Amino acid sequence: MNGLIFLGNGKMSVFGGPADEGVGPHEGLALVGPTDLGIWWWSCLFLSQQPEGTTGLARRLNPRAFYVAMRWDYATHSKQLLRNTVVKLTNPANGLHVLVRPVDFGPGDGSVIDGQTTKDTGRIADLSPGAATALGLTTDGVVRCELVG
Numbered sequence: 001m002n003g004l005i006f007l008g009n010g011k012m013s014v015f016g017g018p019a020d021e022g023v024g025p026h027e028g029l030a031l032v033g034p035t036d037l038g039i040w041w042w043s044c045l046f047l048s049q050q051p052e053g054t055t056g057l058a059r060r061l062n063p064r065a066f067y068v069a070m071r072w073d074y075a076t077h078s079k080q081l082l083r084n085t086v087v088k089l090t091n092p093a094n095g096l097h098v099l100v101r102p103v104d105f106g107p108g109d110g111s112v113i114d115g116q117t118t119k120d121t122g123r124i125a126d127l128s129p130g131a132a133t134a135l136g137l138t139t140d141g142v143v144r145c146e147l148v149g
Contacts, residue, residue, distance in 0.1 A: 004088060004146040007070065010124030012143040013107060014132045015069060016061035018051040023058040030069075030105035031083055032057060045101060061103070063129040069104035070125045070145060077147065089127065090144040091135040098134050099148065100127070 015022060034057065036042040045065040046057070054060065061067060068087050072079075082102040090097040107121040125145055127137070137143060 003149055005149055007087070007145040007147055008124050009092065009142060009144045011122060011140045012125045012127050012132065012137060013121065013123050013139045014129045015104075015106070015126040016058055016067065016128055017063035018047070018054070018059050019063070020059060023056070025054040025056060025059060027056040027058040029057045029061075029103050030072075031079060032103050041101075045103065058104070061128065065128055066098055066100040066131045066134070067103045067128045068100040068125055068131065068145070069106040070102065071107070071109055072102070072105055086148045088146045088148055089125070089131060089135060090146070091137055092142055092144050094136055096135050098131050100131050 014020075032042050032045075037046060045062060045067050046060050047062050051059050068089065070087075072082060086099045086101055088097055089100055104126070107123045107126045108119045109121070123140070125143055127135075127143065132138065132141075135143065
């Protein structure tokens with residue numbers, strides 16, 4: 001791949017870190033597992049210690065790090081590809097952009113996963129609080145998402 005691959009424009013929200021009660025205390029991530037914490041590419045996205053009362057990686061994410069969750073089409077962009085690339089996020093209102101690492105699948109769109117229906121949020125991406133702040137975005141702000149190839 002060369003250049004940028006447009007993934008979409010749409011509303012965003014934030015997720016991850018000890019204060020995120022939208023994810024369970026034991027919830028994992030679709031693209032990163034516990035064994036990945038020994039790899040610098042991933043370890044820099046996480047807090048050095050597991051937050052008390054949690055075991056999952058979603059609440060261990062460092063809210064200041066730059067990461068994203070999107071509803072990836074794994075047939076087009078495999079998990080392996082996503083684990084080895086970055087996404088350019090742009091705030092179309094002010095032109096600010098950041099590069100983030102894909103870590104999870106989401107936000108909910110009303111689909112059924114493991115027998116449970118996800119809530120349809122109407123959003124295209126869940127950004128780390130740090131990435132959202134750097135872009136000047138708050139929940140339901142519009143973000144442009146492009147895969148860097």
